[in-house]
Amino acid sequence: MRYCIFLDVQNILFFNFKKITLHLLCWFLVWFFFYFFFSVGTSSKGFLFWFSSILSAISIVSSFVFVYNLIPKYLLIKKYKLFVLYSFYTAVFVTTAVLMTVALGFVFFFNLEYTQMPTLIKSPSVILVTVLLIIALASGFKILKHSYQSLEEKKTIENKFLKTELALKDQELRFLKMQIQPHFLFNTLNTIYGLAIQKxxxxxxxxxxxxxxxxxxxxxxxxxxxxxxxxxxxxxxxxxxxxxxxxxxxxxxxxxxxxxxxxxxxxxxxxxxxxxxxxxxxxxxxxxxxxxxxxxxxxxxxxxxxxxxxxxxxxxxxxxxxxxxxxxxxxxxxxxxxxxxxxxxxxxxxxxxxxx
The missing domain is CATH 3.30.565.10 (Histidine kinase-like ATPase, C-terminal domain)
Incomplete structure (x- = not known):
């Protein structure tokens, strides 16, 4: 009993470790994307590290809101009005966070000198699109995963239903045979009986x-x-x-x-x-x-x-x-x-x- 519990705990920990490792890898790739995408036109590694980290944090928080809250609680159960409403709130948060990040970089890293800012950083819309792209990819993956799981569950249910239906059909066929056999046998024996009487x-x-x-x-x-x-x-x-x-x-x-x-x-x-x-x-x-x-x-x-x-x-x-x-x-x-x-x-x- 204790050994079984130990195995269950071990399996859970291993599953969680794999899940956490996969998440860290994905978000590192996101940070890596921001770092190299916005490195065009600037050589300030300190700014790039700080800027990419904040954008990654915004993307992570927003993606988790969609993946673990808005999509399962509203979109998948067809509460479309609430999903649109909370998506709008999230979009406002993302836009505000992106603008504040650009403003902080403008103040603390470029000393209020607009001309020193990299070309891509000067355009908040480009930054916003990249963040929204990450959120969209994470949300799309969640929806695809849910669709795949739903199909698998549907196939499992259909297979169980078919097996049950086949089992019932087989039992019914056996029952029909059991009825036909004695019925046919009885009539055949009656024929033999008539012939036996006639010798x-x-x-x-x-x-x-x-x-x-x-x-x-x-x-x-x-x-x-x-x-x-x-x-x-x-x-x-x-x-x-x-x-x-x-x-x-x-x-x-x-x-x-x-x-x-x-x-x-x-x-x-x-x-x-x-x-x-x-x-x-x-x-x-x-x-x-x-x-x-x-x-x-x-x-x-x-x-x-x-x-x-x-x-x-x-x-x-x-x-x-x-x-x-x-x-x-x-x-x-x-x-x-x-x-x-x-x-x-x-x-x-x-x-x-x-x-x-």
Missing amino acids: NENAPEMILKLSNLLDYILYQVDKPKVFLKDEVAHLEDYISLEKMRFHDTLKVNFIKDIQNENVEVSPMLLIPFVENAFKHGIIVNDFFTININLKVTETKLYFTLENNFDKEKETIQGGIGLENSRKRLEMLYPEKHSLQIIEKENTFKILLEINF
């Missing part, structure tokens, strides 16, 4: 496909991205399971036009839409018909799905699967996707477009 001879194949689906649902879905070919393969496995359940009454027209199967997409991106069609579709004219069209270019994915639907008996728009899929798309592909759900009297259609 279907394709049971081994059915169990293999179910095993692949379970692996995809439970493990692959945790990955941020999967290859499109894997998503399509598991989609086809699911359709095969449903074909076993519906036998010859099911017609699935799955048209694929995929230019690049290695395009990466979010897992379970398409399956919930197909699963929703099987859950809410109806048999019309002895057939359960689903039309699926998937087209993938280098830059876009087009997915359409259409199935028979009885609007009087079914309400799909608010289903868990579709609602979660909508939210996931908004989070995974913000402003890069278009999802249309068209619900007519006898048909239900989904139009999905994603820009990679």
Whole structure:
């Protein structure tokens, strides 16, 4: 504990030492500037030392007034009227101090002989401009430093906000996945149960496909991205399971036009839409018909799905699967996707477009 306090005190002293050293160096440079600037036309080193020291003192005091008082207390918090008022008072002080300095030099160093005074010293306006230049530079540095610190603080706050937003988005995505997985799994197991009751001879194949689906649902879905070919393969496995359940009454027209199967997409991106069609579709004219069209270019994915639907008996728009899929798309592909759900009297259609 004592060691930590000692280190803190040591750090503070070191910081203050650096700050004081930097200030002394800057003001020495100011004195150096005055000394050589006003040395033109005079060889009196005593006068130059005295004159430069007084001008440096005026500049230091005025600069500190602006840097540590007027700028932070009035300008930066937009109290412009008070800033202008006190700046005027400071300007009066600087002008008076400069004129008094010239007068003292005129009396004590040049014995009231105006012709002996250096050309630059004869012009109080030049002296005033040099002092105001130093004040302006110090004030400008203070404003620039404040602007830089404000930008850094803003960036820090924005980074913290983005990290928090990303963390919340990640948690929400996990929550949506947790909802989709058991929902999809429950419907798949119901399909298997129906096939088991029928003692279907394709049971081994059915169990293999179910095993692949379970692996995809439970493990692959945790990955941020999967290859499109894997998503399509598991989609086809699911359709095969449903074909076993519906036998010859099911017609699935799955048209694929995929230019690049290695395009990466979010897992379970398409399956919930197909699963929703099987859950809410109806048999019309002895057939359960689903039309699926998937087209993938280098830059876009087009997915359409259409199935028979009885609007009087079914309400799909608010289903868990579709609602979660909508939210996931908004989070995974913000402003890069278009999802249309068209619900007519006898048909239900989904139009999905994603820009990679």
